[in-house]
Amino acid sequence: MDPLYLRRRLLLVAAVCLTCGLFAVAADEPSLTKEQIKQFLLTAKVVHSKESKKGATHTVRLTLSDGTITHDASFQALDQHKREMKLANGTTELNFVDSYKYNIAAYELAELLGMDDIVPVYVERKWEGNTGSLSWWLPVKMDEAERYKQKIAAPDPDAWNNQMFKIRVFDQLVSDADPNLTNVLIGENWQIWRIDFSRAFRLNKDVKSPKDLVRCDRQLLEKLKALDANAFTEKTKRYLTKDEVKALMARRDKIVAQFQTMIAQKGENEVLY
Numbered sequence: 218m219d220p221l222y223l224r225r226r227l228l229l230v231a232a233v234c235l236t237c238g239l240f241a242v243a244a245d246e247p248s249l250t251k252e253q254i255k256q257f258l259l260t261a262k263v264v265h266s267k268e269s270k271k272g273a274t275h276t277v278r279l280t281l282s283d284g285t286i287t288h289d290a291s292f293q294a295l296d297q298h299k300r301e302m303k304l305a306n307g308t309t310e311l312n313f314v315d316s317y318k319y320n321i322a323a324y325e326l327a328e329l330l331g332m333d334d335i336v337p338v339y340v341e342r343k344w345e346g347n348t349g350s351l352s353w354w355l356p357v358k359m360d361e362a363e364r365y366k367q368k369i370a371a372p373d374p375d376a377w378n379n380q381m382f383k384i385r386v387f388d389q390l391v392s393d394a395d396p397n398l399t400n401v402l403i404g405e406n407w408q409i410w411r412i413d414f415s416r417a418f419r420l421n422k423d424v425k426s427p428k429d430l431v432r433c434d435r436q437l438l439e440k441l442k443a444l445d446a447n448a449f450t451e452k453t454k455r456y457l458t459k460d461e462v463k464a465l466m467a468r469r470d471k472i473v474a475q476f477q478t479m480i481a482q483k484g485e486n487e488v489l490y
């Protein structure tokens with residue numbers, strides 16, 4: 218084939234793909250890289266604030282602007298440590314922690330696992346004298362609590378399940394003591410996000426709900442196997458203790474082992490996708 222013709226064709230393909238990419242972004246969603254989003258969240262000026270409507274811990278919805286882009290973000294400054302905490306379900310949790318730091322640790326972990334399309338970017342930022350986590354506000358149409366209540370079915374059950382299986386693996390890995398349905402957010406195209414990890418990173422070395430591990434994305438399983446304790450420690454050293462990292466690595470081992478057992482019993486195609 219004429220190399221010039223080939224080059225023109227490649228250029229045309231590239232142009233078409235670029236256009237698709239642009240149209241895939243909602244009109245009010247600026248298309249930024251994760252690094253640009255981080256920089257924006259770290260440095261843009263806060264121009265407006267209001268108390269969030271949902272959630273129990275009084276997060277604040279901030280509007281930020283860098284002069285070019287204006288976008289909202291969720292600010293969470295909670296950093297509560299208690300020897301004993303009586304929970305809403307009647308049980309008591311010892312050495313209870315509810316901290317904004319875990320939101321940032323969860324995002325760092327999501328990056329290492331290639332799940333940063335499911336967890337929004339969280340950075341550490343100071344606002345009005347308080348240090349907290351700041352997350353990029355997502356274009357949400359409803360949360361999972363609303364979807365469940367209104368019994369709205371996702372249009373593509375396979376695509377929905379494939380995202381949910383990933384979230385389930387992530388939930389068991391981070392050991393969230395409060396994985397409630399208002400922390401699962403749904404976008405226009407039915408993509409799912411998982412937010413709010415302020416009660417995660419518990420010290421249990423066992424997987425709390427092994428039955429939640431049903432299937433696993435192939436790439437996620439590879440990334441889980443490859444998760445390196447030193448790299449994870451380095452990325453989260455400002456947010457997690459050594460014991461929290463150790464417990465997570467122990468759960469990682471158990472999650473991988475459980476999937477390997479399931480593969481041996483049921484066959485790879487039943488378990489992985």
Ligand SMILES: Nc1ncnc2c1ncn2[C@@H]1O[C@H](COP(=O)(O)OP(=O)(O)O)[C@@H](O)[C@H]1O
Nearest residue numbers: 271272273274275276291352353354355399413
């Ligand atoms: N990044 C975000 N994008 C869109 N909505 C968000 C975001 N972060 C929080 N929210 C909304 O604010 C609510 C409360 O925030 P959350 O971080 O879950 O704190 P908490 O539940 O501890 O009060 C969420 O349930 C969700 O509706």
Ligand SMILES: [Mg+2]
Nearest residue numbers: 272399400413
């Ligand atoms: Mg919440």
